[in-house]
Amino acid sequence: MSEPAVVAEGLTKIYGEGDTTTTALDDVSFSINQGEFVVLLGPSGSGKTTLLNQIGALEGATSGSLVVNGSEIAGMSDKERTEYRRSTVGFVFQFYNLVPTLTAHENVALIAEITGDEPDARSDLVLGKVGLEDRSGHFPAQMSGGQQQRVAIARGIVKDPPLLLCDEPTGALDLETGRSILELLKSTAAGTDRTVFLVTHNSTIAEMADRVIRLRDGKVVGDDLNPNPSLPVELRW
Amino acid sequence: MRRQRWQFLAVGVTVVIGVMMFAATYDSYLNLTASYEQTYERLAFADMTITGGDETLPETIEALPGVQAVTVRHTADLPITIGDDTLRGRMIGTPATDQPDVNKIDVETGSYLSADGEFEAVAEVHVARTFDLSPGDTFNIIVGPGQEFEIVGIAASAEYIWPAASTQEIFPAPEQFGVFFVDENLVAQLPPSVSVRETLVLYHDDATTEDVDAAVHDTATAAGATSILTQADQPSNSTLQLDVEGFGEMAIAFPILFLTAAGMAVYVLLTRIVFSQRSIIGTLRASGMSARELRRHYLSFGLWIGTIGAVVGVLLGAVSGALMTRMYTGFLDIPDTVIVIRPSTIIVGLLFGVIVGTLSALVPARAAYKIEPAEAMRGAAPLMSGGKSLLEKIIPPLSRLSVRTRMTLRGMGRSKRRSLATVLGVVLALVLVLASGGMIDSIVNMIQKQFEVVNVQDASVIASEPVSTDLFAEIDATTGVTRAEPVAGFSASTTANGETLATTLQGFEAGTQMHGWTNPAGSLPSSGMLAGAGIADKLGVSIGDRLAIDLPTHDISIELEIVEFVDEPLGIPLYARYDVITEALRDAGIADPEALMAEPTVTTAMTLFDPAIERTATIDRLEDVNGVLAVQDARSLYNTVQQFLGLFYAFTGIMLLFGAVMAFSLMFNTISVNIAERSTEFATLKASGMSDRTIGWMIVGENLFLTLLGIVPGVILGVWMAGLFMGLFSNDSFNMSLMMSPWTVAVAAASMIAVALLSLIPGVRSVKKLDIGAVVREQAV
Incomplete structure (x- = not known):
């Protein structure tokens, strides 16, 4: 059995103050092993994006503990969180969030520059991995949604993070393109210890996960291992 | 909102x-x-002030259509003492019984002259304020037998709202020049070498000023007038109008x-x-x-x-x-x-x-x-279309810069109109600041040039008797005086091409150290004269022309050739060597020109002081020299002008503040909008581990570059605008040309950079405070 990559205990996140509070995460606990492909599943407002933000140290918790690779991140300072995000997590967003003034290569290299040497070579390498070596000089507006999402994935993995956090990565894509993106996400984790968290409200996607954590109203209502994950190509929605 | x-x-x-x-x-x-x-x-x-002319002139003018009233009076500049101070008193003749028809005075304190009080005077408000005069105080005329006058009132005069002594002497030192209104009968009795006769003309309200001006001008010229001043050219009014017009332009x-x-x-x-x-x-x-x-x-x-x-x-x-x-x-x-x-x-x-x-x-x-x-x-x-920045296209090696730097360069092209707004903010602010700063610089430079390059004497010593070799020797030997020279000065007028210029003719020694020469040769010519450059425009004359120069106080006309022009900030003066003027007087028929030149109203002793010796002590010693009537400290006027500059500095300060507010407003808005639009982009970069500092530097770099882009046209336009304003402020009395200090430009540009940095603070702080989680949540479906 591998080391746990992420362990949450009693994690709670409350927004607002006084009478206008919203409990986005309510006493959430789970343990994720290294290398697992985890789907956070739930309807809108269930707290899945909030949980992803917690794991990505994009915001602090109200209470509870969140340990990633042996380090408690719930009480990190701003500086420590920045360092953590730089070294530990890669993000993939629903709307790609590419810098429109930079080419595919530059979008990736921008992040590579802040995380190590030879940014250009590393960017070329990951763009090759996502199948966009021939599109590296294109600007986002010159690419399809699927291609932009591939660039976003390349940007997420160029620093070789142990955690890849994907927030509805297929939400803006058609079925075919969505499946290819899921394949790509799966393949980027295969043969590595990289743990992938994928947020979705699409239960079909959950079939490809090693583990599915179901959320409703901020609570974990299910934490199931999937002994036989489907291949992305087999998914239909 | x-x-x-x-x-x-x-x-x-x-x-x-x-x-x-x-x-x-x-x-x-x-x-x-x-x-x-x-x-x-x-x-x-008065709509028109005429000096000289024959005896029938007033009557002829009164008969012209459009003329409402004519007043004849005499005016004399005489040395006077008020307490221990000696100064030049302008005695203006006015009817003792009642106010004149033209150029009345506004008695603010005390009373007007009384019919039976022969040696009464009404002091003009500026001299009254300078010497703290009030009714009952006295002053003394110190020529001839001398005479004490009693001040009966303090009055304002439309002619001296700005207390200019003449068109050529806009800034007389207040301690050395004062105006008094005294019985016309007294002034009229003075010899023509001391007093001048003036004909003051008032037009009907419904008269067409230009037409009456032309008729009066022609009549006065034909009658041999030595100076014809319209109300617009009257020294006080023309100086004030410059100010008012400046207001109008600024408005x-x-x-x-x-x-x-x-x-x-x-x-x-x-x-x-x-x-x-x-x-x-x-x-x-x-x-x-x-x-x-x-x-x-x-x-x-x-x-x-x-x-x-x-x-x-x-x-x-x-x-x-x-x-x-x-x-x-x-x-x-x-x-x-x-x-x-x-x-x-x-x-x-x-x-x-x-x-x-x-x-x-x-x-x-x-x-x-x-x-x-x-x-x-x-x-x-x-999604906006991407592309390399213009700079990268022009300078391809820039494409090898770090991606962060390239992103900064390309950020300027994201919204061209917004970038233009930032640049425009800097340009407009610089125009505002430099237009006002340039005016101050020019005035400061003008004054420095006038007092440090042109008029370099420390003091002028006025004698009470014809200037003699012995008196000069004594002045020269006074402790604290390093040099003394005779300098002649005449009120003069010259006419060419139908235009008359009231001016001064000054005579200096060949190797004078009292005056700096701004003509190409850098010295006084051995024959002929130098003239202020403004004379070319005013009279339409050029180098080589011979001008007839009337010296009304001596009823003489001499002729001198213009050899070169001098570029002096104040007035349009005429200069010749002392001996050249003496010879010209001889040629004009004066039997003993040396005696005329030696008159104390003509020749003064200009002096240079030893800077190691206290200035006031030297002046006191000079005043004690037998035969010395008064000592006019050249620094006194300089200091007075410097005090006036305080107002200008305050004005520039306000403009700098307003310019900063304007630039801040535009930049703050464009930067805020820029950051608001890119909040998702910045959140993504922060989520990827980019530090606030790195993002902050990218924003700073982008906007500083835009600021620098605005500084170049802003400086050019600002300097141009300042030059335009200076042109508006030039007339016979001021030769204003733009002299912008590089420091002013540097300070204005640095201020814009400072304002840009200041306006960036809220934006950079907002990036630091950017709630990445909220941005991601807002995006999530």
Whole structure:
């Protein structure tokens, strides 16, 4: 059995103050092993994006503990969180969030520059991995949604993070393109210890996960291992 | 509006300042004009002042159509003492029984001359203030047998609101020049070498000034007048008019700068609001809202901000205008102060604000109703097309810079109009700052040139008797004096091509150390004369021309050739060597020109002092020399002028502050909008581990580069504008040319960079405070 990559205990996140509070995460606990492909599943407002933000140290918790690779991140300072995000997590967003003034290569290299040497070579390498070596000089507006999402994935993995956090990565894509993106996400984790968290409200996607954590109203209502994950190509929605 | 309250506030402040500046300066301009006109009207200020001419001149002029009244008087500049002080007193003859028909005086304290009090005088307000005079005080004329005069009143005069001694002597030192009104019969008795006869002409209100001016001018010229001054050229009036005209120019030019900046800021802000409300716009359109209603909605933003800014600006402008008028008339002792709140100014001020607000909202409002509902409801705007920056295209090696740097360079091209607004903010602010700073520089340079390059003497020693070799030897030997030279000075006038110039003719020794020469040769010629460069324009003469120079106090006319021009800041003087003037007098038929030149009213001893010895002690010693009547300290005038500069510095400071506010308002808005639009992008970079500092530097770099882009045209336009203003301020008395200190440009440019950095602080802090989680959550479906 591998080391746990992420362990949450009693994690709670409350927004607002006084009478206008919203409990986005309510006493959430789970343990994720290294290398697992985890789907956070739930309807809108269930707290899945909030949980992803917690794991990505994009915001602090109200209470509870969140340990990633042996380090408690719930009480990190701003500086420590920045360092953590730089070294530990890669993000993939629903709307790609590419810098429109930079080419595919530059979008990736921008992040590579802040995380190590030879940014250009590393960017070329990951763009090759996502199948966009021939599109590296294109600007986002010159690419399809699927291609932009591939660039976003390349940007997420160029620093070789142990955690890849994907927030509805297929939400803006058609079925075919969505499946290819899921394949790509799966393949980027295969043969590595990289743990992938994928947020979705699409239960079909959950079939490809090693583990599915179901959320409703901020609570974990299910934490199931999937002994036989489907291949992305087999998914239909 | 609540969300962008600070941006709206910044825009509002710019509108307020723009409208306030207009209302205040334009009302002040009109108030000052009205104040002068009321004073001039009430005191029957002469439309034309003629010096000399034959005895029949007044009668001939009175018969001309359009002439209402003519007053003849005599004026004499005499050395006087007030207590221990010696100064030049201008004695102006005025009827002892009643006020004259032309150039009345406004007695503020005490009384007018009485019919039976022969040696009474009314002191003009400036000399009264300088020497703290009041009715009952006395002064003494110290030529001939001398005579004590009793001051019976203190009065203001339309002729001396600005206490200029002559067109050539706009800034007499207040301690060395004062005006007194005394019985005309006394002044008229003085010999022609001491007094001049003046014919003052007042026109009918309904007369056409230009026509009567021409008729009077022709008549006076034919009668041999030595000086013919229209009201516009009268030394006090022409100096004051420069100021008033300056107000008039500023009342239009500076508010336009502000309102342009405000318009750009409204445009940038509303474009952002429309952009951020795309989905709402789409929903409203889909729900049946018409394009007209939508346009009206977004136009109302501009209308409201323009209207509120204009109302506040007009109110503040009315108060400021009244204050400015009162300060100005109080500072200059203008007898009448007219303060009127003019509906026309209010209406134009309101229109300025409303029009600027509405016009600048037009394009964003149009953009709002042009959005297709289906497209708008998708929320996010279409992705902007990427591309290399212009700089990278021009300089390909820049493409090898780090991606962060390339992103900074390309960031400027994301919204060309917004970048243009930032650049424009810098340009407009620099124009405002440099136009006013350039004027100050030019004035400071002008004064330094006049007192440190041209007039380099320390003091002029006036003798009480014909200047002799012995007296000079004694002055020269006085402790603290390093050199003394005789310098001759005549009031003069010269006419060419139908134009007359009232001027001075000064005679210096060949190797004088009292005057710096700005002609190409750098020295006085051995024959002929040097003339102020302005004479070429004024009289249409050029080098090589021989001019007849009338010396009215001696009733002589001499001829001298213009050898070269001198470029001096003040006046249009004539210079020749002492011996050249002596010979010219001989040629004109003067039997003993040496004796004439030695007269104490002609020749003074200019002196240089030993800087190691206390100045006042040297002056005291000179005053004690037997035969010395008065010592005029050249530094005294310099110091007086320096005091006046304080006002100009305050003015520049205010302009610098306003310029900074304007630049801040525009930059703050463009930067805020820029950051707001890119919040997702910055959140993504932060989520990827990019530090706040790195993002902050990218924003700073982008905007500093835009600021630098604005500085170049801003400096060019600012310097040009300053030159334009200086041109407006040039006349016979001032030869204003733009002399901008590199330091002023550097300080103005550095200020813009400082303002840019200051306006970046809120934006950079907002990046630091950017809630990445919230941005991600807002994006999540």
